[in-house]
Amino acid sequence: MGGVEPNRIAMDVEQVSAVSVYYRRSSLVLNAVADDLAAHDFGRWARTDAGPGAASSLGPSAATYAEMSATLSARLRTQSQAAAVLAQNLRDSAIAMADGDARAASEIARPTPGSGVAAQ
Numbered sequence: 848m849g850g851v852e853p854n855r856i857a858m859d860v861e862q863v864s865a866v867s868v869y870y871r872r873s874s875l876v877l878n879a880v881a882d883d884l885a886a887h888d889f890g891r892w893a894r895t896d897a898g899p900g901a902a903s904s905l906g907p908s909a910a911t912y913a914e915m916s917a918t919l920s921a922r923l924r925t926q927s928q929a930a931a932v933l934a935q936n937l938r939d940s941a942i943a944m945a946d947g948d949a950r951a952a953s954e955i956a957r958p959t960p961g962s963g964v965a966a967q
Contacts, residue, residue: 860948863941870934877927881920889916 889912 856944858941858944860941860945863937863944867934867937867941870930870937874927874930874934877923877930881923881927884916884920884923887916889913
């Protein structure tokens with residue numbers, strides 16, 4: 848097979864950990880933006896700043912902006928949760944691989960009894 852072991856797994860634990868941190872931070876940013884959108888009355892200007900008589904013509908736009916804001920906020924929360932789950936899974940995988948490598952290293956470093964065959 849050209850020197851490639853078919854069941855071999857290789858992972859750069861430091862790189863996976865760095866990617867995990869990136870996704871965790873992304874999750875926090877997405878959640879903060881979702882909170883900001885949810886906390887503000889998006890499209891309020893269309894209801895209050897239009898002046899007399901204009902508010903009725905801008906009312907549908909205000910409702911559309913509010914609905915769009917709620918939809919964006921919900922989607923951002925979904926993406927935030929997905930990024931948080933991915934970050935945790937990557938972190939857990941990196942820790943498991945590092946722990947497995949450490950256990951394997953101690954097993955490999957342990958001396959084995961001689962085979963009884965003299966070296967020639």
